[in-house]
Amino acid sequence: MDEARRIPFAPEDEERIASAGMWGIIVAVTSIASSVLSVIGVVVLALRSPLGGAVVGAALIPGLIGLVVGVVLAIFLLQASLAFRKVALTDEADQHYMLLGFRKLRNYFMMMGIVIIVAIGGAVLLFCGALTCGAMLRH
């Protein structure tokens, strides 16, 4: 396979690919910033709580898990977006960069899908647990 092949996109299509890459970078950066700021917010709120350290620990665990997942997702999207911009802005190895972008984008959507499935599973488990607790308390 010749991965260095050039793909003859029309100039307006190359502009759109570059723009898609730019917006992908924006999504990734805002996602990282939001995750970090949310964790800072949780820490500040927990530190001001009268219960102190215990609340910080309890609040930090889900916050940190969210941060790690968000950052990994954002890194995949960032890598895909940068590769797509290279497809549009350079005239060499188009196919290599496009496949690289597709691979990273696949990782991004795969991880997003798995996170959604796990979140739905967790929500269903919580719901079932709450129903069971409710039933036990009534008896």
Added chain:
Amino acid sequence: MDPQNPYAPPVETADAPPPMVPDTGGLTLSEQGWETVTSLAKWMRIVSTFFFIGGALMALGTLFALVGGGAALSRSGGLGATGGAAVGVGLFVMLATTVLLFLGGAWLRQSAFHFYDGVLSNAEHALAQGFRKLRLYMILYGVWGILQLIKTVVELFTARGF
């Protein structure tokens, strides 16, 4: 060449070089490349399905809020101007989220279809169409991400008293 006819076309011989064909580009994917694109399209479709389910649930929630909230308000005699505005903003956010989920899901699914089609038929215009839909999806979530970031910053500096 025929010595009798100087205008006759040249005769192809076994040791003649192959005719020059211009390289027009296009895709030549390896097995691994194929797997990547197939898997990408599959996961994009899965995520878009979750978006549609989320959008449907949000639409139902909005409908219940409109019908149930309206009935409750008519029984209690209203919320006043401030309460009414808050309910209006809440309903608008729910409606906007519904539209966001449905549009995002649709563009994601179309993008997946065009990427797969473009690679399958080796057509760069189909690939470009896939990127066009991906761009719309990214713009939608880029604007949403910026709004979310602004909301987080405002919350941090107001409610949490920075």
